[in-house]
Amino acid sequence: MYHVLCWYVSRCIVLDVTDDRYTQVHGQIRENIQQADSTADLKWWSVNRGPEMIMSWPTYEVRDVTAWFQQLISIYVE
Numbered sequence: 728m729y730h731v732l733c734w735y736v737s738r739c740i741v742l743d744v745t746d747d748r749y750t751q752v753h754g755q756i757r758e759n760i761q762q763a764d765s766t767a768d769l770k771w772w773s774v775n776r777g778p779e780m781i782m783s784w785p786t787y788e789v790r791d792v793t794a795w796f797q798q799l800i801s802i803y804v805e
Contacts, residue, residue: 734760
């Protein structure tokens, strides 16, 4: 079904068939359609953009602020 859809879309491209460059382009489009693999494309998308994508979650630093807080309090208490 995937190949058929791509083939119909490529047939909608109106090109002058008298020029050899256009026949070469159509040949390349036909080859790419034949080599297309929807399962591999979906797997690539899932790994790179989808639910199987590796996440880099942020890490937070935990600091001991008791000394800073005590110094701040001593400034205002005095």
